[in-house]
Amino acid sequence: MDIDFKSSPGPSLGVEVELELVDRDTGALASAASDILGEIGAAHPGGEHPKAKHELFECTIEIITGVCTSVGEARADLQATLDEVVAAADRRGLDVMCSGTHPFSRWEDQEVSPNPRYAKLIEEMQWMARRLAIFGVHVHVGIRSPEKAVAIANALSCYIPHLLALSASSPFWEGRDTGLASCRSKVFEGLPTAGLPSPIESWEEFEQLMETLVSSAAISTVREVWWDIRPHPDFGTVELRMCDGIPTLGEISGVAALAQSLVAHFDTCIDEGRPLPRSHDWVLRQNKWRAGRHGLDAELIVDDEGDLVPLRDAVRALVAEVGPVAERLGCVGELGRIEGIVAGGASYDRQRAVVAAGGVEGAAALRPVVDLLVGELASDRPGVLPSPR
Numbered sequence: 001m002d003i004d005f006k007s008s009p010g011p012s013l014g015v016e017v018e019l020e021l022v023d024r025d026t027g028a029l030a031s032a033a034s035d036i037l038g039e040i041g042a043a044h045p046g047g048e049h050p051k052a053k054h055e056l057f058e059c060t061i062e063i064i065t066g067v068c069t070s071v072g073e074a075r076a077d078l079q080a081t082l083d084e085v086v087a088a089a090d091r092r093g094l095d096v097m098c099s100g101t102h103p104f105s106r107w108e109d110q111e112v113s114p115n116p117r118y119a120k121l122i123e124e125m126q127w128m129a130r131r132l133a134i135f136g137v138h139v140h141v142g143i144r145s146p147e148k149a150v151a152i153a154n155a156l157s158c159y160i161p162h163l164l165a166l167s168a169s170s171p172f173w174e175g176r177d178t179g180l181a182s183c184r185s186k187v188f189e190g191l192p193t194a195g196l197p198s199p200i201e202s203w204e205e206f207e208q209l210m211e212t213l214v215s216s217a218a219i220s221t222v223r224e225v226w227w228d229i230r231p232h233p234d235f236g237t238v239e240l241r242m243c244d245g246i247p248t249l250g251e252i253s254g255v256a257a258l259a260q261s262l263v264a265h266f267d268t269c270i271d272e273g274r275p276l277p278r279s280h281d282w283v284l285r286q287n288k289w290r291a292g293r294h295g296l297d298a299e300l301i302v303d304d305e306g307d308l309v310p311l312r313d314a315v316r317a318l319v320a321e322v323g324p325v326a327e328r329l330g331c332v333g334e335l336g337r338i339e340g341i342v343a344g345g346a347s348y349d350r351q352r353a354v355v356a357a358g359g360v361e362g363a364a365a366l367r368p369v370v371d372l373l374v375g376e377l378a379s380d381r382p383g384v385l386p387s388p389r
Contacts, residue, residue: 001211008142027370031058097373100170100184100244107133135245140237141263146203155276161291167243169347181295197227254337261322
């Protein structure tokens with residue numbers, strides 16, 4: 001199978017954010033995507049908004065950027081669409097938030113979006129797809145050639161735990177504390193083409209794998225390979241898909257800045273003949289598990305002897321390493337948001353802190369988590385509850 005990779009001339013940026021629609025009175029997920037998308041898409045060709053889309057469930061709206069050159073441009077693009085979604089939701093008595101999972105709504109209560117693609121997915125994957133009431137943030141970074149896409153994707157795999165821990169926002173599942181920082185990452189791994197990427201050493205090998213999967217009816221298109229990191233031929237990018245939903249645009253911008261800077265750094269390493277990092281598959285798997293379980297408190301395996309480094313230290317070292325690249329790309333300010341997450345805690349910490357402060361048992365203890373997440377997205381400030389209405 002020959003797959004055309006539509007190369008990008010530089011480290012362009014695209015960001016996709018899966019938003020949750022919640023009922024203002026109950027805090028539960030609300031199936032209103034078609035209604036809202038119909039309203040905000042009415043003025044656009046075909047009645048479809050170019051930057052707001054359906055996802056698997058009617059409780060979700062995905063907002064996307066165009067092809068951007070900077071993190072600041074991507075943030076402004078997201079903000080414009082978010083404002084439209086929030087206004088339309090507000091007219092329906094709904095709020096909007098972003099996290100890896102909803103703290104108490106159940107997957108079996110969610111309506112599947114009216115799209116034949118989703119109906120086919122449910123029919124084929126059954127329970128594994130039906131329970132995917134999970135939400136993420138994806139970052140695309142432009143790559144100049146398919147060969148570089150493979151090499152950079154392999155190197156990025158070493159940093160899946162860093163980005164997962166920074167974004168981890170799904171400690172709760174259907175009303176229970178899972179004990180994980182990111183239960184979303186484990187739910188998603190139930191799909192046969194999700195999770196850690198298969199080790200691929202060349203573009204030809206990638207094409208061969210896709211041909212095998214399509215010919216065997218394992219997938220219909222390359223788009224159904226949902227690895228944590230994957231080359232995206234149609235966009236000419238490497239797509240980073242490991243992140244949970246991230247509650248504020250500021251934190252999303254920080255993660256996007258880290259991703260863009262890291263990809264650009266690896267691109268330069270290839271041009272200068274410097275080696276890129278690689279890890280054994282078992283190390284990648286163990287480190288991802290540690291990040292999903294412990295979040296920023298994890299310790300990462302750094303060599304074959306089993307030596308460990310605190311994940312917080314690893315993130316800080318990574319930010320320092322790509323700092324000069326971020327300066328060249330104009331995203332130093334956004335990259336600085338990473339230290340705020342490392343020092344102040346990621347979303348899973350903030351959610352648990354709200355529950356602990358409430359002193360309430362049972363399902364009622366988790367309603368404040370919804371209020372927190374709604375307030376954070378609206379204010380763009382971690383830890384801020386919504387204003388009284």
